Amino acid sequence: MVEESARAPARTRLLDAAEELFYERGIAATGVDSVLRRAHVAPATLYAHFAGKDHLVAAYLQRRHERWWDVWDDVLERCGDDPVRRALSVFDALAELGSRSRTGRGCAFLGAAVEITDPDHPAHAWLVTGNRLLTDRLRELAAGTGALDADALAAELLLLYDGELAAGRRRATGGSPPPSVAVRDLAAAAVDRHRRAG
């Protein structure tokens, strides 16, 4: 992933390069030139595959989303029918994603949401979609636990999830990195609490 194989298709090399650079340095701060150089691709080739930088950004987010979703699906499958394990799966998936992709700078979607404010941006739809899929699934999993107030539990899980992701960005900021916290344990406690009382 660090060195794009020169034999891979240009489109793949472009996406690999874009992913690294957009994630690491930010989207606006990354010029198309940098992507081209890293991918060993000529300008015209990029515009043969993507309508423009904005669409490359959209493809980057789509890819990132699909990878995250695949990981979560895998984890979820391994959970079987245990409703509590399923509700906590998002944190297991988070840990597994960290070992597969670059996550040192926090959540890619959170970062993109900061930089992309125009609703007409081609990538904006992926931000909204990712948002909805996440909240819907959390609600569904929370309801599966038999929690008295499933929406409240889902909101708590989302809070912990966001906190963990934001912390990633905070650590990348430098200075003294704050200590990690066992977020999965906190989530487990939340699930337990909601199963007992409303």
Add this chain to the structure above:
Amino acid sequence: MVEESARAPARTRLLDAAEELFYERGIAATGVDSVLRRAHVAPATLYAHFAGKDHLVAAYLQRRHERWWDVWDDVLERCGDDPVRRALSVFDALAELGSRSRTGRGCAFLGAAVEITDPDHPAHAWLVTGNRLLTDRLRELAAGTGALDADALAAELLLLYDGELAAGRRRATGGSPPPSVAVRDLAAAAVDRHRRAG
């Protein structure tokens, strides 16, 4: 704050305009031109007050940090000596800040940390400083509660704080806004738990 008084000093008008635009649309996406137009200030005047856009960004972050810190100090003073109230003060301050400044798009520092990746950027020091002051104070307040593991409690408070701030950004992304959660109650529970057992 929406309409900069034309009588205010140029520097103030610039900072007001910069704060609104940087926060609302992002730093990189905001051209110097936009700031100048909104502030009713001529280009040369900006560069008479600031060494460049980067330094305007730094001043923006400094101002934002100081306002946040002032609010938190006020809240903290009203807490008296009650260690639990003091440990939870950050969430009260967050609520109060929301009524004083624009917070609809989440944490300004989190956003800036996404866009500013160069350690040599003039604003980078404020990111690091803000980080350290926050974590130090949380640790201090956590220790004041008599928690058995103050560092762990501080980490939990930070997690909830980050989660709440990230959620703000998520809500701004559009789509179906996730329900808010009573983050202060969760924090209170965390404090309580840490006071009882390690």
Add this chain to the structure above:
DNA sequence: GTCTATATGTCGATAGAC
């Protein structure tokens, strides 16, 4: 599809008068 070379717009910053 891929290349080299180039057009076009925008942004940050400055010059020089007042």
Add this chain to the structure above:
DNA sequence: GTCTATCGACATATAGAC
């Protein structure tokens, strides 16, 4: 300190040959 006018650099995107 403030203005008007403008420069120079860079980034996105395209033209035209292969």
